[in-house]
Amino acid sequence: MPRSVFVLLASAWSLISIFAAQTEAKPGAALSAKNLQGCYEITLGEWQPVRNWGDDQVFITTPKRIQLLTDRGEQGFESEGYLLRPAPGESRTVYRSSFWKIDKGDVLLVWTTGYSGVTMKVRPSGEELRGTARTFWDFPRSPQTAAVTAHRIECKRQ
Numbered sequence: 001m002p003r004s005v006f007v008l009l010a011s012a013w014s015l016i017s018i019f020a021a022q023t024e025a026k027p028g029a030a031l032s033a034k035n036l037q038g039c040y041e042i043t044l045g046e047w048q049p050v051r052n053w054g055d056d057q058v059f060i061t062t063p064k065r066i067q068l069l070t071d072r073g074e075q076g077f078e079s080e081g082y083l084l085r086p087a088p089g090e091s092r093t094v095y096r097s098s099f100w101k102i103d104k105g106d107v108l109l110v111w112t113t114g115y116s117g118v119t120m121k122v123r124p125s126g127e128e129l130r131g132t133a134r135t136f137w138d139f140p141r142s143p144q145t146a147a148v149t150a151h152r153i154e155c156k157r158q
Contacts, residue, residue, distance in 0.1 A: 031102045031124065033070045039087045039155035041065050044133055045147035058094050059116045060135045060144070065090045066109070067155055073099045077112055084109055089157035106131070120148050127152040 042064055053060065065087035073079045081101030086092060095111040102108075107129055109120040115138040122131030129150040135143045 031105065031107065033068075033082055033102070036102075036107060036124070036129075037068050037070045039065060039067045039153050040129065040150035041153050043149045043151070047135070047144040047146045049142070049144060051144065059113060060118055061093065062111050062118050062120075062133075063087065063090045063093055065153065066150070068100055073097075077110070077114070081108075081110070084111070087153070088155055112136075120150075122148060122150060 063086040077097040081099035122129035
């Protein structure tokens with residue numbers, strides 16, 4: 001191969017490599033509050049292990065439709081992230097605080113009474129967030145887990 005052709009090919013390869021590196025999605029690039037904000041409909045799988053909590057069921061019941069806001073929380077636990085609220089038209093819950101944050105490639109949603117609640121650790125998958133929900137308590141009680149999918153919806157009253 002003539003030297004000029006080799007130099008041309010090597011130069012072209014270098015330019016392609018530089019361009020590819022600049023346009024390649026950086027890990028976490030899509031995980032910004034601006035890109036994730038909006039409303040989602042939550043679908044929870046069955047809690048495992050299956051338990052009947054009776055009146056305590058209210059402490060592990062999250063809204064069916066949620067809104068991820070880009071406003072930072074200012075009080076209590078909410079100061080740990082962005083505000084997480086029931087979507088417009090959705091009923092309130094027993095939770096005193098709810099927030100969300102981006103953590104090492106995951107999106108963490110948290111609802112808490114200050115003593116018990118639910119966390120959801122999810123990752124974007126198209127227009128959805130998919131992952132695992134987990135209960136937590138301030139006394140000795142085994143947590144439960146469930147698969148969770150949050151599908152993006154319009155933020156409007158339903």
